[in-house]
Amino acid sequence: MIAEIKGICKKYPSFELKDVSFGLEKGRIAGFIGRNGAGKTTTVKAMLNLIHTDGGSVEFFGLPLKENEKEIKIRTGYSSGTVSWYPRKKIKDIADTVKRFYDTWDEEAYRRYTQLFELDENKTPTELSEGMKVKLNLALALSHKAEILILDEPTSGLDPFSRNELLETFRELKNDGAAVFFSTHIISDIEKCADDIIYISKGRIAAATAKEDFIKKYSAEGESIEDTLLRLEGGAGNE
Template sequence: MDIAEIKNLTKEYPTFRLSDVSFALKKGRITGFIGRNGAGKTTTIKSMLNLVHPDTGEIRYFGMPLAGHEAEIKQRIGYSTGSVSWYPRKKLSTIAAVSKRFYLNWDDDVYQHYMKQFGLDERKTPLELSEGMKVKFTLVLALSHKAEILILDEPTSGLDPFSREELLEIFTMLRDSGTAVFFSTHIVSDLEKCADDILYISHGSIVAAKLKQAFRDAYSQAGETLEDTILRMEKGAAHA
């Protein structure tokens, strides 16, 4: 089942163009959105959330167009784009209390469950959290209103290897419970560990949108790792 559909998304800036981006996300699958910095990942994600207004294209969630249904759709998705900008000196409990007012499906029991599972102390402030713990708290807020899809921009960037591994395990757990996880990254090993599907973007255009094994079958040469393959493809694109 397609839980999100993006068709012919285009956004032009003076020095960059996002060109006819199309793909779909499915329930209960992890999609890794791979591409080097500046390839168009953040522009795509912000367009999907109506934080950037695309020039052309169609964005649908749960069969509904984002245009005209944004409030309803955002009740059902969780997202994090870049650095978290909460009040740095407010307790996590206060931030959660404010956040819950925006969501009809907020569940305090679910909130407490994930706070405990992720080892978060709601008496702390964002200033007292590591980058990994901040990402976990973002997930707690999304999961507490029973988000059916998580859209995350570079959630593993800047994390130490242990925190990255832990976060990818959380993604797998959420996938197994039926949540769709869509996360951008430039770290190929993240895809190796948890992605079901690969969406590869280069210079503003989608190069491939495939199952991970199908991506290997289509693009990898003998003996290559997935990282080797993408690096080779990037070098080829740079010289094209």
């Protein structure tokens, strides 16, 4: 197990994350699915030590996150599809600053990803479309040889072609032995490339299992994962 999230709890005035537990394995893609407001971003923030949890623990590489934050962050990569950093700074300046924090920075990989994603380094994030911003974040996250990638809604705002390219990139990373964890509310992304499904509903993990097991356990015959999740979520909504 490359990462283990055990019993994370976090209470806000209008929302509560309850006993969130799941594990991530090397060389696998885990899709973290849930509707808006289900607790995906809160969980991701807990995994990045951006929030203080009321209970539970997060471990990467067998090390507790709180005591080994620096080492763990060198070995993990993060990208968000919803936040843009330094919108008026040139991409080359952002990258030049970021790379100095990582001994593991791979300039060749960075060049490869900027080329693959067609990123013009002389542009600023404000000059990029939403999809290109995601690609910029991803290029930065992928260039320091992260062993696990935590991606918060990386496909949001991407056109179908770019999304397909991105999912293909996930598969390549997986083949290289990295673990990919991405949150999304787009079910087709999960169907296309996830090995594991972690389904969160109303702040609770409703399922965390391999995709095949998920289908066996929850899907009716002939039912797609999308239909299954919509049915489950409908049921949760009617509770």
